[in-house]
Amino acid sequence: MKPVPFRYVVARSLEEALAALAEGGDDAKPLAGGQSLVPALNLRLLRPELLVDLNRAGLDGIVRENGSVRVGATTRQAELERSPHAHPLVREALPFVGHVVTRNRGTVGGSVAHADGAAELPLCLVALGGEVVAEGPDGRRTFPAEELFVTHYTTTLLPGELLVETVWPAPGGGERSAFEELALRGGDYALAMAAAVLRHDQGVIREARVAVGAVTDHPTALAEVEALLVGNAPSDELAHEAGALAATLVDPAGGIHATPAYLRHLTGVLVERAIRRAT
Amino acid sequence: MTEIEVVVNGQRHREAVEDRLLLTDFLRQRLGLTGTHVGCEHGVCGCCTVRLDGVAVRGCLLLAVQADGCEVQTVEGLAGSGPLTALQEAFRRHFALQCGFCTPGILMAAEDLLSRGTPTRDEIVDLLSGHLCRCTGYAPIVDAIEEAAAGALPPADEPRPEGT
The missing domain is CATH 3.10.20.30 (Beta-grasp domain)
Known part of the structure; x- marks a missing residue:
């Protein structure tokens, strides 16, 4: 036996899940794919009294509507990876999320709500200007993903509230996107990652979203880089300048595998590559 | 309980x-x-x-x-006590295991991959990024899965190549 003893409840609907979480209070944890939660249980980093299993609550599914794609919280990452509705940026980023076998079980909503600063799906959701749907004791609300992430493992979800859906804008006309990541080994957490989503019209960048992760404590859009790009014709020089600017905008802590200076340099390289490939 | x-x-x-x-x-x-x-x-x-x-x-x-x-x-549940499955047979032919500790997990992941179609070599390598093997250096494992994917196994009653 590795995890501490806990009570386990299978939620058969969203209502059952919310009721169980309300009853459990601060000592309750929702269990989605479990690819981050169960390791934390096995290592006893987490000691919840109640686990509320969401896997049979009917919260999965991918629906395309009105120019966006709604992805149910417990949709498996592997299912989104295979879906024709997945945004090209997401399809490019998903192979970096853990491994094939962990993606078979890991969920889209779980990854977003877990809010690891080095997770790919939160970065993509912010870069695309996506939204999050949450439901709790006080009802349902929809808000920009950028307002969800606070810092590592910390979100603006309220106590008792559950992330039930993520909303991903479908690619617009003239849009091109790219995702870049460097990790020590395939499937490892990123040292640095960057996403660029550019809308081109008549040889000029009209709109730009550039966001970085892993070198920041939450997915971060770089407004200054975006402003540098908009209104200009794409070029290698512009991409290089944007990368150099991005490197000055992050302040990574560094660790045993990489110094802060290296991570800043890497951020510049990845941002430059992403912008170049999104043109 | x-x-x-x-x-x-x-x-x-x-x-x-x-x-x-x-x-x-x-x-x-x-x-x-x-x-x-x-x-x-x-x-x-x-x-x-x-x-x-x-x-x-x-x-x-x-x-x-x-x-x-x-x-x-x-x-x-793969072979039970019967003859090896095509994938297991390929592992045997390619010496795709030494200590064998990682083998059951790799076989189960590879069986799932093979059930979804014919993977490319890159897809096999990507699958194996989620499995640690400290003995083989992975190359024979990739070869074995690739061979099983191609269905290029000789029938069981044919003599095996020398030394296998």
Whole structure:
């Protein structure tokens, strides 16, 4: 036996899940794919009294509507990876999320709500200007993903509230996107990652979203880089300048595998590559 | 304790389990199916990979209670005591194992991959990024899965190449 003893409840609907979480209070944890939660249980980093299993609550599914794609919280990452509705940026980023076998079980909503600063799906959701749907004791609300992430493992979800859906804008006309990541080994957490989503019209960048992760404590859009790009014709020089600017905008802590200076340099390289490939 | 009903390798089991029991420990300690190996217990090494309703998953990241009503296949369910499966035969031909600790997990993940179509060599390598093997250097494992994917195995009654 590795995890501490806990009570386990299978939620058969969203209502059952919310009721169980309300009853459990601060000592309750929702269990989605479990690819981050169960390791934390096995290592006893987490000691919840109640686990509320969401896997049979009917919260999965991918629906395309009105120019966006709604992805149910417990949709498996592997299912989104295979879906024709997945945004090209997401399809490019998903192979970096853990491994094939962990993606078979890991969920889209779980990854977003877990809010690891080095997770790919939160970065993509912010870069695309996506939204999050949450439901709790006080009802349902929809808000920009950028307002969800606070810092590592910390979100603006309220106590008792559950992330039930993520909303991903479908690619617009003239849009091109790219995702870049460097990790020590395939499937490892990123040292640095960057996403660029550019809308081109008549040889000029009209709109730009550039966001970085892993070198920041939450997915971060770089407004200054975006402003540098908009209104200009794409070029290698512009991409290089944007990368150099991005490197000055992050302040990574560094660790045993990489110094802060290296991570800043890497951020510049990845941002430059992403912008170049999104043109 | 929660009563669960699980079909493992075609055999139905009803067992009362503690909620915190991991699927790996259920398989090994309760059912005696020790082919499913326990390595890191946090989803990195891949040794514990089994198939849950046909899908390859980490056995150490599932609670036994979560498998209630599901079908589980472990490495014991591949060939049983009969002839090796085409994939196992390919592993044997290519010397794709030495100590064998990682092998059950890789076989179960590869069986799932092969059931979805013919993977490219790059896809096989990508799959193996989720499985730690400290003996082989991976190349013979990739070769074996690739050969099984291509269906290029000689029939069982043909003589095997010398030395195998």
